[in-house]
Amino acid sequence: MPADQSRHYLRIRDQLALEIAEGTLTLKLPSERELAERFRCTRITLREALQQLETEGRVYRENRRGWFVSPPRILYNPTRTTGFMDYVAGQGRVPRTETLHAERRPAGAWLARRMGLAETDEVFLVHRRRWIDQRPVMLEVIALDADWCPGLLELNLDTSLGDLLQKEFGLAPSRCRLAMHPTALDRAQAEPLQLAPGSPALYLERQSFAEGERIVEFDQEFWRPDALEVVIEASYPEPVTKRN
Structure with missing residues (x-):
């Protein structure tokens, strides 16, 4: 992954993590299309950020339903x-x-x-x-x-x-x-x-x-x-x- 693209997915990850921590994002996340348009990135770059958040336990994905903010463990x-x-x-x-x-x-x-x-x-x-x-x-x-x-x-x-x-x-x-x-x-x-x-x-x-x-x-x-x-x-x- 090029360095600028890598930094972009990390910025997206950091911004979404901040919004989750502050309570701006709760329950269901916007669709991948909406998020990609918001951050002006490709779906591939967006998914890198979402998968990082998923690994950290901050979000989870449901089949055919989209991404959600993870409740407390x-x-x-x-x-x-x-x-x-x-x-x-x-x-x-x-x-x-x-x-x-x-x-x-x-x-x-x-x-x-x-x-x-x-x-x-x-x-x-x-x-x-x-x-x-x-x-x-x-x-x-x-x-x-x-x-x-x-x-x-x-x-x-x-x-x-x-x-x-x-x-x-x-x-x-x-x-x-x-x-x-x-x-x-x-x-x-x-x-x-x-x-x-x-x-x-x-x-x-x-x-x-x-x-x-x-x-x-x-x-x-x-x-x-x-x-x-x-x-x-x-x-x-x-x-x-x-x-x-």
């Missing part, structure tokens, strides 16, 4: 066991859970390896979409050992699954193992989040254990990257006092 501490509904509501936001699909089926080869099951062992497979303030922010795929919580699919799953398991079955995992990394969404993952295929996302994977090493739940979460901020609190060890 939800703070998430993965070392705590508080459920989505509680920690979102606890930060003054409005959470909602929507069940997209639920079925009972054999685990199959891939899930069997992740959960320590036989391929023919049955699991409950649940696909859910999680919302914050009327915006879809996370797609969740949950597999549960069907022998651990029989009758689960007869219940309303549009709520906290942890609370439901505790209330209806008296069940709760004893511990979990969590992993996370950046990823790109395929079409099936992107469309429920109103994103284009290939959009970046934060992937969280959780194995929940009960009765020793028995894995009873395997959870995959695909988060919009501008919706979540991972915050972990840690304590430093006490300083060692030197002896004379």
